[in-house]
Amino acid sequence: MNIIEIENLNKIFKTRQNHFQALNDLSLTIAKGEMIAIMGTSGSGKTTLLNILGCIDHASSGSYRLNQKLIEGKSLQALASIRNRDLGFVMQDFALVDHYSVQKNVLLPLNYLKDHKLRKERAARLPALLEKLHIRHKQIEKVMNLSGGQKQRVAIARALINEPEVILADEPTGALDQKTSQEIIQLLRAINQEGKTIVIVTHDPNIAACCDRMVRIEDGRIIEDTKLILSV
Amino acid sequence: MMNQIRYSLQDLWRHRVNSIILLLETIMLLVIVNLIVWSLNDAQNMKNEIQRLNESQEIYGLIDFTTRMRQEELFQNDSSIPRLKKLYDLIYENDQVKAFPLYSSNIEFQKSSFGNSGFLSTSETNVSIPFLYANDRFFEYFNISPAEGKSFDSTDYEKNSDIVPILIGSDLTFKFKIGDILEPIGGLRYQVVGVLHEGSSYIDIMASRDFKNLDKMIILPFNKNLFVSPIDHSAIISRAYLTVDDPSALSEILQRSAETDTLSFAFKSMLHQSKFVAQDKEKMLQLQLLLSSLILIFTFITVTVSYLQFIEKHIYEFGVHILSGATPKDLMIRLGGQFALLLILSNLLVPNLLRAFANLSVSVAASALLCVVFLILPMLRLGRMPMTSMLKGRSR
Numbered sequence: 001m002n003i004i005e006i007e008n009l010n011k012i013f014k015t016r017q018n019h020f021q022a023l024n025d026l027s028l029t030i031a032k033g034e035m036i037a038i039m040g041t042s043g044s045g046k047t048t049l050l051n052i053l054g055c056i057d058h059a060s061s062g063s064y065r066l067n068q069k070l071i072e073g074k075s076l077q078a079l080a081s082i083r084n085r086d087l088g089f090v091m092q093d094f095a096l097v098d099h100y101s102v103q104k105n106v107l108l109p110l111n112y113l114k115d116h117k118l119r120k121e122r123a124a125r126l127p128a129l130l131e132k133l134h135i136r137h138k139q140i141e142k143v144m145n146l147s148g149g150q151k152q153r154v155a156i157a158r159a160l161i162n163e164p165e166v167i168l169a170d171e172p173t174g175a176l177d178q179k180t181s182q183e184i185i186q187l188l189r190a191i192n193q194e195g196k197t198i199v200i201v202t203h204d205p206n207i208a209a210c211c212d213r214m215v216r217i218e219d220g221r222i223i224e225d226t227k228l229i230l231s232v
Numbered sequence: 233m234m235n236q237i238r239y240s241l242q243d244l245w246r247h248r249v250n251s252i253i254l255l256l257e258t259i260m261l262l263v264i265v266n267l268i269v270w271s272l273n274d275a276q277n278m279k280n281e282i283q284r285l286n287e288s289q290e291i292y293g294l295i296d297f298t299t300r301m302r303q304e305e306l307f308q309n310d311s312s313i314p315r316l317k318k319l320y321d322l323i324y325e326n327d328q329v330k331a332f333p334l335y336s337s338n339i340e341f342q343k344s345s346f347g348n349s350g351f352l353s354t355s356e357t358n359v360s361i362p363f364l365y366a367n368d369r370f371f372e373y374f375n376i377s378p379a380e381g382k383s384f385d386s387t388d389y390e391k392n393s394d395i396v397p398i399l400i401g402s403d404l405t406f407k408f409k410i411g412d413i414l415e416p417i418g419g420l421r422y423q424v425v426g427v428l429h430e431g432s433s434y435i436d437i438m439a440s441r442d443f444k445n446l447d448k449m450i451i452l453p454f455n456k457n458l459f460v461s462p463i464d465h466s467a468i469i470s471r472a473y474l475t476v477d478d479p480s481a482l483s484e485i486l487q488r489s490a491e492t493d494t495l496s497f498a499f500k501s502m503l504h505q506s507k508f509v510a511q512d513k514e515k516m517l518q519l520q521l522l523l524s525s526l527i528l529i530f531t532f533i534t535v536t537v538s539y540l541q542f543i544e545k546h547i548y549e550f551g552v553h554i555l556s557g558a559t560p561k562d563l564m565i566r567l568g569g570q571f572a573l574l575l576i577l578s579n580l581l582v583p584n585l586l587r588a589f590a591n592l593s594v595s596v597a598a599s600a601l602l603c604v605v606f607l608i609l610p611m612l613r614l615g616r617m618p619m620t621s622m623l624k625g626r627s628r
């Protein structure tokens with residue numbers, strides 16, 4: 001079953017002088033539980049694609065279905081709810097608020113969850129989640145005092161707290177050393193094996209090698225879509 | 233909603249120095265708006281009052297030209313009293329004119345026996361309450377009457393009693409009530425017979441050229457038995473206002489006053505004087521408005537810049553919240569909430585700062601307008617910014 005279906009997606013950035021087509025008639029489907037790497041050179045359109053998948057940007061034309069639901073035409077409120085409940089984000093610069101504690105950062109998505117009962121239930125799982133990511137001892141520490149690897153674990157914990165089906169990762173190891181990068185990618189793999197769909201944007205072939213599938217983009221088009229046999 | 237208000241409070245606390253500055257600026261903004269409205273109202277009230285007074289009979293004020301040396305001669309010698317009394321009678325006991333004085337001074341009370349005197353003028357040991365002598369013409373001319381109790385009757389202006397009846401301003405009811413006997417320093421005793429309406433005032437066009445509020449004042453009957461010294465007589469004569477059916481009566485007073493060999497003075501028409509007062513007041517008001525408007529604009533710009541700086545500083549954090557499921561509306565509540573909290577606090581503080589000058593409806597209206605502006609500002613700033621830019625705009 002496909003969890004993500006995009007069809008003939010175009011994204012044009014307009015400035016006063018010129019137009020830039022970041023995505024060009026791009027179509028892609030991602031199956032539930034898949035771990036997919038989207039590769040490409042800088043400016044190829046991979047981050048633009050991830051932003052559209054994450055409902056933080058919109059396509060100029062084409063259709064995007066997440067979990068069979070059409071995303072185009074949804075209100076800002078509805079898109080915010082999708083980002084909150086159906087998607088988790090892991091970014092290269094961690095996208096954490098430095099002056100918040102680990103706990104406050106991880107629980108942030110729960111503040112925007114409308115269901116109070118669910119909010120309580122999920123918040124109760126915080127210690128176990130932090131334990132699983134080996135950052136339980138940092139629970140009340142301010143994020144600014146953590147190492148890069150610890151920060152990325154906090155970001156992963158935040159991405160998981162609301163139990164979304166899809167995790168979107170934009171260069172998740174871009175700011176980390178090789179050893180920490182390996183740990184993070186193993187962590188993402190383990191999360192994928194629990195059934196989460198993971199989309200990773202990267203230009204690192206070693207990371208792509210750990211995924212089930214690799215899609216290469218150039219000039220906003222898919223030029224390669226390969227199923228990978230080897231994984232970590 | 234509650235989460236966003238919580239974030240607003242946390243933001244205010246985290247940037248407490250900036251918050252205090254923003255609060256002070258907001259208070260200043262409301263103070264200026266209140267003062268502008270007060271000045272406009274005051275000018276309009278004065279214009280109306282001058283118009284009303286000029287519609288009645290023309291009134292003349294006395295301008296005293298007596299030299300200091302001459303005054304000292306009169307004051308140091310009790311033999312001047314009969315001559316001053318003669319002059320007094322020429323003005324106040326003359327059937328051809330109707331006169332009233334606008335002489336005021338202070339009655340002193342022991343501070344230790346007074347209790348709460350915060351809003352009155354006090355020295356280390358004394359509490360001073362200003363008083364004014366008044367007769368029926370004064371009450372009639374300035375439309376003043378008691379709200380409770382009674383006004384003075386004709387015997388109050390004549391009898392020589394140990395206890396002088398008085399009327400008190402409404403603010404003094406915190407301490408005195410009708411029937412109370414006041415024993416200030418000096419021996420004379422006073423009994424409260426009435427309380428004036430709140431906001432009662434008179435206008436002293438020749439002297440201060442402003443409204444004098446009677447709320448914190450005492451009114452004494454204009455009784456010549458209360459004047460014993462040359463200074464008393466001189467003071468009460470030089471603060472005289474007169475109305476006449478025939479202006480030749482004024483010339484007669486001037487001629488006959490020369491015979492007393494006491495004070496040198498002239499009469500000036502209040503109608504004539506009021507035109508200059510109105511002009512002066514208008515010029516003053518224009519200047520006040522210009523300065524206030526400049527300060528108002530400057531303060532508004534500073535508040536807006538502080539607010540926009542706060543938004544810029546937190547763009548990345550807002551981006552993280554958007555990523556976690558916040559909507560621009562949530563962020564607006566958080567930002568507007570901060571300002572609303574500061575405005576609520578300002579509205580609580582401004583009446584205490586301005587007291588009588590404060591106007592709650594003006595403060596609330598100005599606050600509502602500011603709230604709308606400061607909800608629109610983040611809406612414009614954040615609404616035009618793509619979420620992707622917010623996440624790039626880190627400046628922590």
